[in-house]
Amino acid sequence: MSITSDILRGHTEAIILSHLLEQDSYGYQINKDIMKKTDNRCELKEATLYSAFRRLEQAGYIRTYWGDETVGARRRYYSITQEGREAYQNYKRDWEEAKATIDQLLK
């Protein structure tokens, strides 16, 4: 389990980008989505999530804007940029390669 969460943490940025490919989203929704897809086995610490947001923002892969919720606190949404889409495709390709290599090595 600890290996799983370590590996996951290393791919936080890619997981976020993958989620944003479908739709604009905000921190808690992304985390909820991760939990749902992994049957509640995995959840990112919020600090991990936010530092990944900042890195992605600095790299120009995502943009942020404040929602206009009328009830309760405003949400901070993120959307993926064109550069982000390209980075995601590269990342995905690299990951497929790495996965294949590790599969070969761990037979």
Place this chain on the structure above:
Amino acid sequence: MNEKIRKHINELFREAPRTRRAVELKEEMAQNTIEKYEDLIAEGYQEEDAFRIVIDSIGDVTELFEDLKDRSLFLLPEEQRRKKAMLTAAAVGIYIFAFVVLIVCLVVTDIYFSGSELGLLGFALAMLLCIPPTCMLVYAANMYPAHNKKEENLVELYKEAAVTGSREKAIRRSVSMIIWLVTLLLYFAISMKTQRWEVTWLTFLVGACAQMIEVLVFNLKHSG
């Protein structure tokens, strides 16, 4: 309960740098945490349990602003820094203006009103003109934000010393600048008045003496 969550997050951000980005991050974190809390309550969790779960899931936030921390310690907020630069520039400008006034008065006396007291008047005027920029420089030197002491630990004491140190250095710098400018003004004023250039350079010795006294005063204050 929302207030309790906000209070907890405020506490987490106590050491965060005072920037707009930090405020936004805090707001974002509070909103997400509260939303999660409300979901847990809707799922049937007890208030206390839900609170503990959401707080636990935040994790270590210090890593988020750690790299900003060291720099923000010694940097003035942008606006204050600009104000300080403006004050310093204006002060230097007025010093130069005072000097020009003095020279003009002395030259005019020399050429047109030989023997009149216009030179002395010019000197008095120049000294008066030196008062506002001196006040401005001292004020600018004091604009370093005094560090807010909250905990008596070593890090806090170090920060305090660092801030106090740079403020004192700034004050010392402006004081010695003032001493040398006044010395220079006095030198020219006395020289032109008396026309005894072979003796008046002694003014600079007086200036050096004043400088030594200044150092002594600061050191005495420091040890005392």
